[in-house]
Amino acid sequence: MLRKVLYVDLSKQESYVQDSHDLFEEWMGGTGVGIRLLSEESSAGMEPLSPEAPIIFSIGPLNALFPVATKTVATFKSPLTGELGESYAGGRLHLAMRFAGHEAILIRGRAERPCYISINDGDVRIKDATSIWGIDAQTTGMILREHEPGVGRRSIIRIGPGGERMVRYAGVVVDTYRHFGRLGLGAVFGSKNLKALVISGTEHVEVPDIKKYREVYNRLYDTTVKTDVMAKYHDLGTSVNINVLNWLKGLPTKNFQLSSFPEAEKISGEMFADQYLIRRMSCAGCPIGCVHIASLKTAFSPHHEFEVRKVSYDFEPIYSLGSNLGITSAEGVLQLIDSCERLGLDVMSSGVVLSWATEALEKKLITPEETLGLDLKWDDVASYAAALENIVRAPNEFYSVLARGADYASHRYGGRDFAMALAKNEVSGYHTGPSSIIGQLVGVRHSHLDNAGYSIDQKAAKKPMDPETMVEAIIKEDDSRGVFNCLVGCLFARGVYTEENIIDALDAVGISRSHEDLEALGRKIFDEKYRYKAREGFDLTKFKIPERFYQTESTLGMISPETVQEMLRLYRKKRGWS
Ligand code: SF4
Numbered sequence: 001m002l003r004k005v006l007y008v009d010l011s012k013q014e015s016y017v018q019d020s021h022d023l024f025e026e027w028m029g030g031t032g033v034g035i036r037l038l039s040e041e042s043s044a045g046m047e048p049l050s051p052e053a054p055i056i057f058s059i060g061p062l063n064a065l066f067p068v069a070t071k072t073v074a075t076f077k078s079p080l081t082g083e084l085g086e087s088y089a090g091g092r093l094h095l096a097m098r099f100a101g102h103e104a105i106l107i108r109g110r111a112e113r114p115c116y117i118s119i120n121d122g123d124v125r126i127k128d129a130t131s132i133w134g135i136d137a138q139t140t141g142m143i144l145r146e147h148e149p150g151v152g153r154r155s156i157i158r159i160g161p162g163g164e165r166m167v168r169y170a171g172v173v174v175d176t177y178r179h180f181g182r183l184g185l186g187a188v189f190g191s192k193n194l195k196a197l198v199i200s201g202t203e204h205v206e207v208p209d210i211k212k213y214r215e216v217y218n219r220l221y222d223t224t225v226k227t228d229v230m231a232k233y234h235d236l237g238t239s240v241n242i243n244v245l246n247w248l249k250g251l252p253t254k255n256f257q258l259s260s261f262p263e264a265e266k267i268s269g270e271m272f273a274d275q276y277l278i279r280r281m282s283c284a285g286c287p288i289g290c291v292h293i294a295s296l297k298t299a300f301s302p303h304h305e306f307e308v309r310k311v312s313y314d315f316e317p318i319y320s321l322g323s324n325l326g327i328t329s330a331e332g333v334l335q336l337i338d339s340c341e342r343l344g345l346d347v348m349s350s351g352v353v354l355s356w357a358t359e360a361l362e363k364k365l366i367t368p369e370e371t372l373g374l375d376l377k378w379d380d381v382a383s384y385a386a387a388l389e390n391i392v393r394a395p396n397e398f399y400s401v402l403a404r405g406a407d408y409a410s411h412r413y414g415g416r417d418f419a420m421a422l423a424k425n426e427v428s429g430y431h432t433g434p435s436s437i438i439g440q441l442v443g444v445r446h447s448h449l450d451n452a453g454y455s456i457d458q459k460a461a462k463k464p465m466d467p468e469t470m471v472e473a474i475i476k477e478d479d480s481r482g483v484f485n486c487l488v489g490c491l492f493a494r495g496v497y498t499e500e501n502i503i504d505a506l507d508a509v510g511i512s513r514s515h516e517d518l519e520a521l522g523r524k525i526f527d528e529k530y531r532y533k534a535r536e537g538f539d540l541t542k543f544k545i546p547e548r549f550y551q552t553e554s555t556l557g558m559i560s561p562e563t564v565q566e567m568l569r570l571y572r573k574k575r576g577w578s
Pocket of ligand 1: 068090281282287289291491492
């Protein structure tokens with residue numbers, strides 16, 4: 001397997017390929033290669049929206065070869081947090097990169113005019129995108145599909161108006177219904193005048209021992225489809241968690257003022273499946289199909305016929321644009337997801353920013369003049385949809401501030417106690433206990449998926465754990481996910497990819513690693529990421545945890561600030577940090 005990096009410079013309008021065998025040998029692929037390239041290819045303190053700022057897409061050695069090894073990781077400096085930006089997306093991108101023969105792509109520079117990158121095997125072109133600048137992400141995909149080669153082996157990733165206008169939490173839409181949602185990759189695209197990237201290829205992938213490969217493939221496939229390890233993702237999908245978390249008192253509601261939502265049933269996974277679900281889809285190479293698509297009937301325009309829009313949903317958007325905004329209908333949630341989709345905004349950050357603004361208006365920290373007359377109230381779908389448009393259009397200073405995130409807005413207008421962000425990243429949909437808070441705060445990208453602290457809390461609800469045991473569980477998960485993210489598999493498939501299966505799968509593609517090798521790699525990647533974060537000014541002791549976490553009952557009861565501080569102290573000690 002050739003292990004190459006494609007470099008594209010938008011300022012110089014040139015590209016070249018480098019054989020980077022040693023880089024992949026040392027850092028495996030995916031997130032390992034991503035963080036290494038980001039550290040090497042950017043200077044300390046570099047502005048995330050400057051031309052020099054690199055974007056790195058990378059896949060790992062199992063992508064396109066084994067089931068559910070379906071993701072691509074994007075690594076960049078986040079314009080939202082000012083430090084490590086890391087985001088994962090499914091779809092067809094991993095497959096297209098493999099077939100085009102590029103295990104990593106690094107993009108830097110800024111084009112003079114709107115452009116898109118077209119990669120077809122070794123043919124790399126930077127093309128004019130003036131005519132599609134300003135167009136929403138879905139329509140952009142439809143247009144590029146008509147003009148670019150590679151049907152069936154192609155991936156199209158693109159931004160909407162939110163990215164073009166550099167909203168700090170704008171995302172990148174991948175194919176249809178998948179996203180690099182978090183931490184503002186869309187804004188980095190926009191800062192480069194980069195509307196889209198289209199990639200396809202025809203390269204043949206060799207494996208050294210086809211018999212061994214088939215044996216491991218079949219084992220992984222059978223575990224995926226013939227056991228119940230992944231069944232829940234196919235059935236109701238992650239939206240099953242709405243009712244579960246509501247019952248556990250862990251579902252953030254009205255900006256975390258409550259942890260259960262009396263109207264949860266109306267926006268539950270069961271309700272979506274019963275009334276709105278029209279089909280399920282899969283990322284390329286996954287037999288599960290957890291991507292749930294709903295139909296949303298909307299007026300095409302005032303006094304005109306209806307159109308039916310297809311909207312994907314799962315747990316996180318239903319929390320952030322549903323319970324967290326007090327929305328009491330599945331249709332209302334779908335309308336807001338659709339707004340974010342058209343504008344190209346991250347659903348989680350958008351929902352948390354709107355919930356902060358709702359409470360800030362209630363508390364008179366902001367005025368109706370600032371909201372331009374929008375009376376942001378819980379369950380007011382129309383006002384929230386209009387506010388999202390304003391965040392992208394930025395018609396006044398208030399909306400420009402909202403475009404920089406909840407933490408930034410609270411520094412400007414007040415309300416820091418209820419600006420629900422940890423280390424500047426808007427939080428996920430779990431008010432389960434202290435591990436969820438610590439997990440997101442210490443996680444390399446401040447995501448619930450860094451170490452699944454929410455899951456540790458839920459285990460502690462069944463069998464009590466002391467703070468030290470929780471911290472040890474967070475560290476173990478941090479490091480093992482570092483390894484898994486080098487392979488860039490879907491995190492839902494972690495039950496399939498046991499360590500034994502990972503070692504065998506690597507062996508089947510000619511990469512020999514022991515248990516000890518993988519453990520060391522996980523630690524090394526974590527350390528490299530924290531070195532980068534520290535270099536960019538990240539300091540764990542600097543962040544204020546919003547008081548709201550301590551004011552609302554969680555799955556594990558009231559959370560005490562002392563417990564959280566003690567866990568932070570233990571975390572630093574066990575990591576060997578002063
Ligand atoms: S389980 Fe879902 S997110 Fe994961 S690879 Fe399959 S379809 Fe994609």
